[in-house]
Amino acid sequence: MLKTLRNLLIISSLFVFSNAAFAKGDNHGDDAFSPKDMILHHIGDAYDWHFFDYHKSDGTVAHVSLPLPVILITDGHLDIFLSSEFHHGEQQVIRGDRVYRLNHGHIEEANGKKVIDLSFTKNVASMFIACIILIVIFTSVAKAYQKRPGQAPSGLQAFIEPLILFVRDDVIIPNIGEKKYKTYLPYLMTLFFFIWVNNLLGLIPTGANASGNIAFTLTLAAFTAIITNVSGNKDYWKHIFAMPGVPKLMLIIMIPVELIGILTKPFALMIRLFANITAGHIVILCLVSFIFIFKNAILGLPVGFVVVAITFLELFVAALQAYIFTLLSALFIGLAIEEHEHHEAHH
Structure with missing residues (x-):
């Protein structure tokens, strides 16, 4: 298993190298290679799923990509078309009196009209793939439990069960408690596996960097914030607006501080x-950019080893970040629903 994983990572690194040489951007040859354009292209979102480029016999560059649906609302008009109509930003798309063009990876209307962009981008497609993967995995695991009740897990079931038990017993229950953890178990369990799978998909060459998109992490953090504050009991809100033991004049300072803490x-x-x-x-x-900056193929060997080593590290980071996000979410929820014992002083 480890040998197979190692070989896949090495092959993946070679794909990264070849793809980097023909990265999208303002490059029109090796002399114009721009590390900045290449990196921003790979970590950014896109309206198509770009795989690689290659040079034709006439010297032009051909782009191999999967077009994705573009969904725009302009002046009350709904326009739907495939991103391939832009021809990788080289052409404009005309719909009635509306003229759309790509400008540095964003769609704008040439006449200055406001555009509401609801497009199915690369990151969105990657998230749907992650959802499908999770549905397939957990559906098959659930069926395995039904077919073999009371028996020791095997196959995929044997891999998934320890992870589920770890998240439940070492992350959720210690922070939320035995009494109320079942209410938040579905959300936190989904959160862990959804982030982890998206992190792993981002490590695949040409894969989408969904977890590296601020909108993606903002949405997940917003879910946690909403659940935390909606679930907050009277002790939680009392601690914010009328902190016990704090002089009333100090509340003028403490209340804004606590409210900022919610954000x-x-x-x-x-x-x-x-x-x-x-x-x-x-x-x-x-690291990959060094090969093309110095135009030295020999440099690819040491860089390749370093990239493979960092990729192994990133596999660990992918799981670690999913764990940390889930752990902190469980901690925030646990603090919001914690029941405090109030002891009255006896004289």
Whole structure:
């Protein structure tokens, strides 16, 4: 198993190298290679799923990609078309009096009209793939339990069961408690596996960097914030607006601080996941860029070993960040629903 994984990572690194040489951007040859354009292209979202480029016999560059649906609302008009109509940003798309064009990876209307963009982008497609993977995995595991009740797990079931028990027994229950953990178990369990699978998909060459998208992490952090504050009991809100033992004049300062704390907790969740995943991708792509900056194929050998080593590290980081996000979410929820014992002083 380890040998197979090692070989896959080495092959994946070679794909990264070849793809980097023909990365999208303002490049029109090796002399114009721009590490910045290449890195931003790989870690950013896109309206198509780009796989690789190659040079035709006439010297032009051909792009191999999967077009995705573009969904736009402009002046009350709904326009739906495939991203291939842009021809990789080289052409405009005309729909009635509306003219759409790609500008640095974003769609804008040439006449200055406001555009509401609801497009099915690469990151969205990757999230749907992650959902399908999770549905297939957990459906098959559930069926295995039904077919073999009371028996020792085997196959995929044997791999998934320890993970589920770990998240439940070492992450959720210690932070939320035995009495109420079942209410939040579905959300937190889904959160862990959804983030983990998306992190892993981002490590596949040409894969989408969904977890490195600030909108993705913002949405997950917002879910945690909403659940935390909706679930908060009277002790939680009393601690914010009327902290026990604090003089009333101090509440003028403490209440704004506590209210800011409601926002800083999900903000920390959002930034931590986004920054760690994005940093790993940038480090790998920066190392690959050295090969094309110095135009030295021999440099590919040491760089390849370093990239493979960092990729192994990123496999660990993918699971670690899913664990940390779930752990902190469980902690915030646990603090919000914690029952405090109030002892009255006896004289």
